[in-house]
Amino acid sequence: MDAMDREPSVTPRALATEAVHAGRDDLVGLGLHAPPIDLSTTYPSYDVRAEAARIDEFATTGARPDGPPVYARLDNPTVARFEDALARLEGTQAAVAFASGMAALSAVLLARASQGLRHVVAVRPLYGCSDHLLDTGLLGTEVTWTDPAGVADAIRPDTGLVMVETPANPTLAEVDVRALAHACGSVPLLVDNTFATPVLQRPVEEGARLVLHSATKYLGGHGDVMGGVVACDEEFARTLRQIRFATGGVLHPLAGYLLHRGLATLAVRVRAASATAAELVRRLVTDPRVVRVHYPRIGGAMIAFEVYGEPQDVIAGVRLITPAVSLGSVDTLIQHPASISHRIVAEGDRRSAGVSDRLLRMSVGLEDVEDLWRDLTQALSAPTAGPARADVPSAAVPRPVGR
Ligand SMILES: *Cc1c(COP(=O)(O)O)cnc(C)c1O
Numbered sequence: 001m002d003a004m005d006r007e008p009s010v011t012p013r014a015l016a017t018e019a020v021h022a023g024r025d026d027l028v029g030l031g032l033h034a035p036p037i038d039l040s041t042t043y044p045s046y047d048v049r050a051e052a053a054r055i056d057e058f059a060t061t062g063a064r065p066d067g068p069p070v071y072a073r074l075d076n077p078t079v080a081r082f083e084d085a086l087a088r089l090e091g092t093q094a095a096v097a098f099a100s101g102m103a104a105l106s107a108v109l110l111a112r113a114s115q116g117l118r119h120v121v122a123v124r125p126l127y128g129c130s131d132h133l134l135d136t137g138l139l140g141t142e143v144t145w146t147d148p149a150g151v152a153d154a155i156r157p158d159t160g161l162v163m164v165e166t167p168a169n170p171t172l173a174e175v176d177v178r179a180l181a182h183a184c185g186s187v188p189l190l191v192d193n194t195f196a197t198p199v200l201q202r203p204v205e206e207g208a209r210l211v212l213h214s215a216t217k218y219l220g221g222h223g224d225v226m227g228g229v230v231a232c233d234e235e236f237a238r239t240l241r242q243i244r245f246a247t248g249g250v251l252h253p254l255a256g257y258l259l260h261r262g263l264a265t266l267a268v269r270v271r272a273a274s275a276t277a278a279e280l281v282r283r284l285v286t287d288p289r290v291v292r293v294h295y296p297r298i299g300g301a302m303i304a305f306e307v308y309g310e311p312q313d314v315i316a317g318v319r320l321i322t323p324a325v326s327l328g329s330v331d332t333l334i335q336h337p338a339s340i341s342h343r344i345v346a347e348g349d350r351r352s353a354g355v356s357d358r359l360l361r362m363s364v365g366l367e368d369v370e371d372l373w374r375d376l377t378q379a380l381s382a383p384t385a386g387p388a389r390a391d392v393p394s395a396a397v398p399r400p401v402g403r
Contacts, residue, residue, distance in 0.1 A: 015089060015199060016267045023085035023260055037257045038077045043068035058245070062238025072253075074245050079256035085263050086219070086229050089198040090211050094237035096244060097229045097256060101194065101214025102129055103249035104228030108161065108190060108210060109139050110247065111239045117160025118142055121151055124353035127169040127192065127214070128342040131349070134163070145349075148175050152183040161210075165192040166201075167296040170337040170361040171354045172304050174296050181207025188236070194218070194328075199270040200298050210236065215259050217328030218301075221269050225258040227251050269330070269366065273301035276372065277364040283373060289380045291358060301365075302327060306358040309382065311336045314360060317379030320371055327363030332372055334362045 013021070024035060045051050045068065054065045058074060069075035079097050087095040098104040109120070120143045122134055134143040144154045151162055162184045166175040172195070181189050190210040191203035197218045203211050213219055215227035228251075230240055244250060251259075281295045284305050294304040307314055314334070315323045321332045325340045335341060338357045342350050351357075364372070 018085070018088045019267050020264050022088040022263070023081035023083075035078065035081050035257065035260060037253055039253050040076075041072040043070055045070075059242075062240075062242040063234075064241070073248055073250055075241075076250070076253050076256065078253040078260075079251050082251075082256045082260040082263070083229065085260055086198075086213070086215075087231055089263065089266070090193070090204060090231035091198075091202050092204050092211065092231040093234040095229050095231040096237050096240040097215070097227060097251040097259070098244060099228065099249045099251055099255075100226050101127075101212065101216060101228035102133065104212055104214075104230050105130055105133065106139060107240050107243045107247065107249060108212070108230060109133070109141050110243050111236070112160030112188075113140055114239075114243070115160065117158055119144070119156050119159045120161045120163060121146060121154040121159055121187075122163040123148055123151070123165075123168075123175060124349065125168045125171055125173065125342070125345075125355055126163070126165050127194070128337075128344050130163075130165075130192070131342070132344045135345075135349070148180050148183070151180060152185075155185070155187055159187050161190055162187055163190045163192070165195070166203075167195045167298070167300060167302065169195060170304055170341060170359065172294045172296045172300075172302055173354060174298070177201075177203050177206040177208055195302050196296075196298060196300055197266060197270050199267050200274075200300055204231070209233065215262075216326065218266065218270060219262050219328075220259050221262040221265065221328060221330060222258075223326065223329035223331070225255045225262070227255050227259050229259075270301060272366055273364050274299045276367075276369045277301045277303050279369050280362075280364060280373060280376065284376075287377075287380065301363060303362045303364060305360055305362075306356055307360060307380065308358075309380075311358055311360050312339070313382040314379045317382040318375055319378075320367065320375040321362070321379070327361075329363065330366045332363065332365040332367055334360060337361050 051070055054070055058065055065075055083095040083097050118141050120134055120141050122143055124145055146154045164175050188209040190212055191208040192212045193203055194214045194217050211231040213229050215229050281293055281303055284290050284293045291306040291308055315336055321334050324333045325335045337355050337359055342355050
């Protein structure tokens with residue numbers, strides 16, 4: 001092979017192919033099949049001058065070091081494989097991984113605040129803790145909440161970020177990213193793409209500058225690894241690497257390995273779970289025990305629905321489905337946002353964002369659809385979850401899939 005044959009980015013590859021091969025292009029040359037795990041915290045070198053030069057280079061540019069990383073907080077080759085692969089899937093120049101989704105969001109906020117741009121414009125609903133972080137101003141930022149149509153007017157000279165989730169957690173409300181990116185002008189738009197994953201949506205192609213993932217969810221996909229990642233251009237990635245180095249929210253290499261392995265099956269998992277979710281939605285929409293079903297136009301494996309009965313009793317009634325917060329695992333999870341995932345958001349803000357007390361959020365996994373339906377339908381028949389109750393307005397009848 002000549003050098004060109006080995007160049008990974010010459011021919012564009014389909015997402016399913018990238019999912020399996022990205023971040024592994026050098027393995028054959030190394031004589032390996034599975035990616036190696038590098039657990040080093042430090043890297044030996046007799047050449048102190050060369051190490052000093054690498055530190056200077058990183059401190060001034062934030063570029064990934066050429067050669068050994070010096071120290072694990074600076075960079076790690078196993079994590080870098082995951083970052084490279086995720087960047088390929090999102091169609092960005094780079095990606096920077098963190099210890100969790102919240103560590104990733106914190107780094108973005110700090111990156112902007114460090115440039116004096118402390119004001120954030122955000123659209124509700126967001127994941128409960130993202131809402132909390134912005135609303136409390138814990139990191140010294142200030143937030144203006146608005147709807148997508150109000151974003152342009154909410155932008156100020158010190159606005160450093162516009163943040164949105166689509167489909168949003170937990171209502172699955174969708175935002176037109178292209179229109180919103182236009183409204184943002186030169187202010188970076190961050191799209192939390194945790195729910196859709198790059199399999200269903202690539203926000204950068206629609207004008208977003210930053211794509212955030214709680215990698216804990218679909219990217220890992222098995223409910224056994226926590227991580228976060230920001231996919232973006234190399235310029236922004238350099239600042240994020242410097243923030244990560246200085247604040248320490250690094251992803252552990254074992255987590256990096258598992259997340260990279262998770263990406264290989266991402267497309268198959270998301271497509272299979274989405275097909276099952278769509279079938280469950282078809283059944284829920286006509287179910288007399290269900291007030292309303294929320295399911296995004298782009299599809300996906302997340303379902304939200306409101307019940308006439310007590311949502312707590314539906315949760316208590318599931319047997320196969322796991323009653324647990326989080327999402328994106330191989331097994332189906334159900335939770336009550338007003339009690340758990342969005343508990344930390346003030347009640348009024350929760351309600352005005354469309355998070356009704358009757359709302360249940362379900363992350364559909366890879367089980368057989370008939371087994372899931374059997375479990376769900378018996379849970380919906382819990383004593384208080386029964387037929388339409390008098391305190392529910394009669395206009396609240398099942399309606400077609402949509403928002
Ligand atoms: C879970 C989640 C987060 C936070 O990620 P962690 O990995 O739990 O820190 C952020 N955004 C969305 C949409 C999430 O679902």
